[in-house]
Amino acid sequence: MLTPFLGRSTTCPLSPREMLARLVAFPTVSTSSNLDIINFCRDWLNSHGVESTLVMSPDGDKANLYATIGPQVEGGIVFSGHTDVVPVEGQNWTTDPWTLTEKNGRLYGRGSADMKGFDALVLALVPEMVKGPLKRPVHIALSYDEEIACRGAPSMVAAMARSLPKPAAVIVGEPTRYAVVTGHKASVQLRTQVTGYAVHSSRIDQGVSAVMNAARLIAWHEDVMDENRRQADPANPFEPPYTTLHCGMVAGGNAANVVSSSAWFFSDIRAIPTESPRDYLDRYEAYIREVVEPRMKAIRPESGVAVELIAEVPGLRPETDGDAERLMRRFTGDNGTHVVSYGTEAGIFQRAGWSTVVCGPGDIAQAHQPDEYIEISELEAGERLLRRIIGELCA
Structure with a gap:
């Protein structure tokens, strides 16, 4: 069993698995505030010299966060994830849903697949992004209430569109087992x-x-x-x-x-x-x-x-020669045609005029399920993938 996160210290380096343990320990069900996890993420970024911007919910009980690492120029990459998870009440869990637990090559915990696994990868690699040096930026976008019809993302995307140089691609890291998804309803x-x-x-x-x-x-x-x-x-x-x-x-x-x-x-x-x-x-x-x-x-x-x-x-529509699709096909080697029937925040970014795909670690079949898990191999593959993308942004 992995030790749960009980504080908000952000001074020590964290592996993706350790970061995931900390994120899972926050019970960020959509009916509750997400400010504790957002404050942790903000402190983590601040500890590495990265300033972030919060976009609050109307009642002030929740927040989106976005941040830029690297120069304020066009052509960067947005890594987008959500911080909320669905409830565990009424589900028959055999592990503590708020403590990341390792068994048989899998990491169990609410949100491990949907989608704190991707969030953990992005946040754990912040020190490498800072070290860079990046010639094109990484933009990190973390939203609230994705599980309630994507209520948080529109205000965040609008704020990002007003303040950031246009990125080349948005990667929404919902669990697809790294299939490059180019459309959803x-x-x-x-x-x-x-x-x-x-x-x-x-x-x-x-x-x-x-x-x-x-x-x-x-x-x-x-x-x-x-x-x-x-x-x-x-x-x-x-x-x-x-x-x-x-x-x-x-x-x-x-x-x-x-x-x-x-x-x-x-x-x-x-x-x-x-x-x-x-x-x-x-x-x-x-x-x-x-x-x-x-x-x-x-x-x-x-x-x-x-x-x-x-x-x-909004739906995500396949793009003709889209930059995001081309980028992720090159890095993943996936040349298949993939669409999904569930919704994501990808259509919101695309509606802002930004090339967008859905591609991330884990299996969507685990989303919202009791004993939700992500395979350790999926995290390891994601770490390699993100490092390759970061390397290209430094070139």
Whole structure:
């Protein structure tokens, strides 16, 4: 077992494994503040003479961090990672999720794969970046709330775009086993609130059931997805190869024999690059206003449906002769075509006009799982890879 990090000393050199142990020890679930880990990272950078900038969340309880090592010139590399992790409650862990534990060539701990492993590699190699000397800069970007629809990154990327010379490439180090991922779906998250009118269930003709109308709207999601499935292009590289619509949470009702006055549910739409989740949102709104609400309001005018856009994550689109793709293919030797259906912060960087790919250590199959782990060999490969990139920036 590796000793957990219990303080914030940043005076000693740390290997990637030792750095990962320290990062894992911070329980940075998205429902909590990440300021402890951000302060540790800031102290680590300061101890090596690197200044960093914090971009705070609106409530001041969380922060993004970005820093530049090397000259303020164009053509540098951004190493991007997030600091938050998903909860461990309800999962059957056989190790302490907040203590990095080594077993059989693997390092177990929450966030070891997603994605503190990449963060640890970048931070552990800061002394080598400083020693350099770098002729083109390394920009480090660490965000909050990636696991909650990438809420933190937009403000950080906007601040970086205002203050930094344009980089040549952004490497978002999500776990891909160093496959160079050049595309992922765009998504929106929605909260639908249905307001009905409560009466005794024996006189449902006089009431408006929020639950039954919510069910109709949830079924619309599945009906549209079924249509997409039937029309899917089998050559589409995404899995699944069509836009998906999903309802993940639902609640409502007053009593078993009462027509419900309120119901709500969360849903998400994940669109392939040739489609827009906003277009699906427009279709959803039209179905509500033209089909569902008129029937509700004909009985009780005060009933209705409200849709709230909770979050929006832009997709990552494959670039034509992209600098980031070319760079990482050269260093990894990967020439395959890779896209993923989950979202990352890569689309946010790309939207800022920066060439971006997703490429990092670990297996996405471990993300969010009990006994999450990263293989030691993946860290070792990442250390070699980052050293090669740093070496090129010094040339």
